[in-house]
Amino acid sequence: MVLILGFLLREALPILQSVGIKAFLTDKTWSPSQQSYNLVPMIWGTLFTATGAVLLATPLGIISALFCQYYAPKAIASGYRRLIELLAGIPSVVYGFWGLVVLVPLINQLHPPGTSLLAGILILTLMILPTIALVADATFAEVPQAYLLGAAAMGLSSWGTIWQIILPASKSGLFTGMILEIGRAIGETMAVLMVCGNVVQTPDSIFAPVRTLTANIALEMAYALDNHRSALFVSGLLLLSVIILLAIAAELVKWDRV
């Protein structure tokens, strides 16, 4: 980890020294061959896709875990759990390919060009859903049996039990799950690269194409030289710092609750 960070810093340093950090925020566009390095549209791209996906996936994941834990018969619940685990193991390029041949043409009929922020959000939702669903599932399994019995003794409805007892009791676990899924949503590269359209712009609607930081690195690294290359390392550095911050946040949530 330290090695990777050191490497990123070393590779990014030349450009940080020669053009400064400000250039990455205030330059006109991202056009490294013409010495402008504005990363802001891509930061927005990453933020929008990740936020949208987390907002969609979190409630879905929690509902799926509740279903699995409290409503489904044992046999179905265990089969369902396997399915979710399988979903977590599908390589991201397969999701991307599916998105490109199924999802993108569908969105294209709705509002061209199809490759868009919306496609990115939907694919990411699908990809991070297993993370939150499995973490939430594990958290609910740890809610002490006594709580449930107590709730039943007081005559709470099953919905009341979930709302009043289970969700508050598993808050910290759910937060950890959310942070994990945010991390995965931000870091995901291949699938978003394939469905997002990768146009460098701050999106003005969910049907507009966007480029994320990760996609930017993957697209241009193979052909980048000198400052262009360094600029890509800067975006890598940025991503890594966000992930580290998230990891710290996850630790804090844990400590706070124990």
Place this chain on the structure above:
Amino acid sequence: MAKKFLSLLVFSLSVGLGLTACSQNSANLESQKLTLTGSSTVAPLVSEIAKKFEAENPEVRIDVQTGGSSRGLADAAQSLADIGMISRALKDSETDKFKSFAIAQDGIGIILESSNPVQSLNDRQIVDIYTGKIDNWQEVGGADAPITVVNKAEGRSTLELFLKYFELENSQIQADVIIGDNQQGIKTVAGNKNAIGYVSIGAAERDISAGVPLQLLSVGGIEASTETVQNGSFPLSRPLTLVTKETPSGLTKEFIEFAQSEKVHDLVEAQNFVPISPNKLVQKP
């Protein structure tokens, strides 16, 4: 890893030779190293060719470095590299300073989804589509549907060639989708019947024959195919070229001859380039 192993092999071989036959000197080993620098388009192909050359001549080591066509020319001029790699033909002002040897052709074809009724576009229309002046297929004889413009990511050599031929700046292009490699471009266009894109002709032809729903448009009235690229009539193409300062001799000559020979045609095709037909060679060493 392979290189390390190879150098180890060379080393142990030379030690072994030296021990068994002391009379045999290993002076010829010193000159058995070749350095090539230049274009990032040509470098992957040359690396593959170099591997094959090293396999056939175990005593030779070849070092391939990228850095752009301009570095290839500069290094060859200053004798920092034995051979420079450039992704274009030599300009008139350069022909007296360098000797050039084409090793492959790179051609770019405009692709549409195969159900798109548009059969041909002229250069003007393509420019207007890419700059956003035409944004509906109806204006060029197609269905009433908005055009999805697929462009390449910055730094790709196909983008450079495309921009150069149509005399565009990348900032003028109003793209809806930006893609990386050829495969992604092909999948994007094949999955969207209103898309237009451009990819290496070799890659497109191979996928079309494998049943991918695509059509290649002709450019400037010339049909887009590996044949027209090979015989030089297709306008949107360029030679991948090796350059040397002096008339090549010895190992340099051997390598260039190898890179132009039929032995490497499979490598050329694997990289989606078109092999040079023997009678089209610019200059034989």
